[in-house]
Amino acid sequence: MIDYFALALGHGLIAIALLRLVLRDGLDIDPLVSSINAETAALRQGTTTAGRNAARRARSAGDNDSINPGSAPDA
Amino acid sequence: MLDLTLLAFFGYLLVLGLRRPFVWVLLYVYVDILAPQRIGYSLIVSLPVSMIAFAAAFGGWLALDRKEGARFTVRQGLMVALLLYCWWTTGNADFPEDAATKWDWVWKSLLFGIFLPFTLTTRARIEALALMLVLAVATIVIGTGLKTVLGGGGYDNLKFFVKDNSGIYESSTLATMAIALVPMIWWFTRFGTIFRPHWAVTAFAAALTFACFLVPVGTEARTGLLCIAVLALMALRYVKQRVLFLMAGAALGLTALPFLPQTFYDRMATIGEPSGDESASTRVAVWRWTIDYAERHPFGGGFDAFRGNSFTYTLPIKEIDGNTTTTEYREVTDKSRAYHSAIFELLGEQGYPGLAIWLMLQALGLWQMGRIRSRWQNRTQDEAEAWIGPFAISLQMGAVIYIVGALFQGIAYQPVMLMLVGLQIGLHSYCKRIDSARSLLERISPHGPAADNQVGGAVTA
Numbered sequence A: 001m002i003d004y005f006a007l008a009l010g011h012g013l014i015a016i017a018l019l020r021l022v023l024r025d026g027l028d029i030d031p032l033v034s035s036i037n038a039e040t041a042a043l044r045q046g047t048t049t050a051g052r053n054a055a056r057r058a059r060s061a062g063d064n065d066s067i068n069p070g071s072a073p074d075a
Numbered sequence B: 001m002l003d004l005t006l007l008a009f010f011g012y013l014l015v016l017g018l019r020r021p022f023v024w025v026l027l028y029v030y031v032d033i034l035a036p037q038r039i040g041y042s043l044i045v046s047l048p049v050s051m052i053a054f055a056a057a058f059g060g061w062l063a064l065d066r067k068e069g070a071r072f073t074v075r076q077g078l079m080v081a082l083l084l085y086c087w088w089t090t091g092n093a094d095f096p097e098d099a100a101t102k103w104d105w106v107w108k109s110l111l112f113g114i115f116l117p118f119t120l121t122t123r124a125r126i127e128a129l130a131l132m133l134v135l136a137v138a139t140i141v142i143g144t145g146l147k148t149v150l151g152g153g154g155y156d157n158l159k160f161f162v163k164d165n166s167g168i169y170e171s172s173t174l175a176t177m178a179i180a181l182v183p184m185i186w187w188f189t190r191f192g193t194i195f196r197p198h199w200a201v202t203a204f205a206a207a208l209t210f211a212c213f214l215v216p217v218g219t220e221a222r223t224g225l226l227c228i229a230v231l232a233l234m235a236l237r238y239v240k241q242r243v244l245f246l247m248a249g250a251a252l253g254l255t256a257l258p259f260l261p262q263t264f265y266d267r268m269a270t271i272g273e274p275s276g277d278e279s280a281s282t283r284v285a286v287w288r289w290t291i292d293y294a295e296r297h298p299f300g301g302g303f304d305a306f307r308g309n310s311f312t313y314t315l316p317i318k319e320i321d322g323n324t325t326t327t328e329y330r331e332v333t334d335k336s337r338a339y340h341s342a343i344f345e346l347l348g349e350q351g352y353p354g355l356a357i358w359l360m361l362q363a364l365g366l367w368q369m370g371r372i373r374s375r376w377q378n379r380t381q382d383e384a385e386a387w388i389g390p391f392a393i394s395l396q397m398g399a400v401i402y403i404v405g406a407l408f409q410g411i412a413y414q415p416v417m418l419m420l421v422g423l424q425i426g427l428h429s430y431c432k433r434i435d436s437a438r439s440l441l442e443r444i445s446p447h448g449p450a451a452d453n454q455v456g457g458a459v460t461a
Helices: A002-023 A031-046 A049-060 B002-019 B022-034 B049-064 B074-091 B096-119 B123-149 B171-180 B182-191 B199-219 B222-238 B242-259 B262-272 B278-296 B342-376 B388-406 B415-444 B449-458
Strands: B310-321 B324-335
Touching (some): A002 B022, A002 B123, A031 B415, B022 B049, B022 B123, B022 B415, B074 B342, B074 B415, B096 B415, B123 B171, B123 B199, B123 B415, B171 B182, B171 B199, B171 B222, B171 B415, B182 B199, B182 B222, B182 B388, B199 B222, B222 B388, B342 B388, B342 B415, B388 B415
Antiparallel strands (some): B310 B324
């Protein structure tokens, strides 16, 4: 009797858990990694080589105050 | 009826896998731990469920999975090296037939341990595997706990679903793995996304933890008691109110004392007096024999090389006659005694190279989990990352408990532990993936690290 109870409880929980897993998003594509990658792709598309170089030069100078956050580099 | 139910459940998981092939990986984990083909009596026994599950898991991954972020790691390399080395020693074993029997399940465990990290590419998958491990072991533990509470325990008396003392159904192994999973059980009460934090989840975790603690009591496995002590010591590092924790632990222990059977006290008393117990006495003798054997065979004697051992030692035999107890010291000769320790199991079977690979595999895991813990434990603002540090802690604690338990049991190739190793590798690779994606973003971002935080903060899984 105890064995049947334990088997029923364990299998019941596994069945519910896997059903929830199958129905949810994020099982095959990780939301965190893909959002970082999407951000990277958007930045790559939105800036030209010249713009990226300008931004890199500004950053390497270590001057956070010289760049206005949010403004896109000149194309 | 039981067979049909188990078969229906197996079929249910196969069908779910059609939509998400990763479910087939979990199906293999379920089959490997619970062994439904050995719980049933007729129909399911005749089916090769383990082979079907592995074929589905591997085939599904190969043909249908995106494989995005899958990478081969150093620790997988170590497992490949151990697998190849075991194959070589099996071919040159002292006892070829026995070695072949053990090789038959060891290679599958190692291969699945190597394969598993390739599939753990997302947070949901890492959590799903952890949940499957917990629930599969919980199914056995719940039954064990209930039987212990209702008075059906005792060393070699407590009956599991499977009664052949194999795999996780060996009492000391079950006790060790159940205690090793306790930190992970509590991780689910705070960070679970399949079963979200809820009072019902916490209540289940508390009941399951109690059942896990009852496994060493019910099976009278001394190693389990040691594992509980190790768990308590490690938990002290992370609990906020240590005095309260210690007092609660002491109160729980004192409350439990009157309910423990006399046989439990008798068996636990042999921890401090190993000379009075044959099992404990032979351990020391086997360990000495193994060290001598390894000097003569530094590259190992293949699986089950212990079958060649034989030694004589003196054991006190107590005889009670009315009110008089007489102790007589008799010489006892033992043959083919098992290693009773993963360290000596590896030393005897795989020699120094095999032992070195296994130690590196475990040590690297402890180090990696420690590193993830220190790097990620302060990232608590974002729900998408807050789970990582505590998860690494639970895996690290589980690994330490397993290693302590393995010092006194021959469980070097325990499939559940190899799955936990797979989980550690999966988590490590996942963290590296986030780091590398972040550093790429940082390199091309015009705002530098500031953009980094914005991205992390914008995402909730």
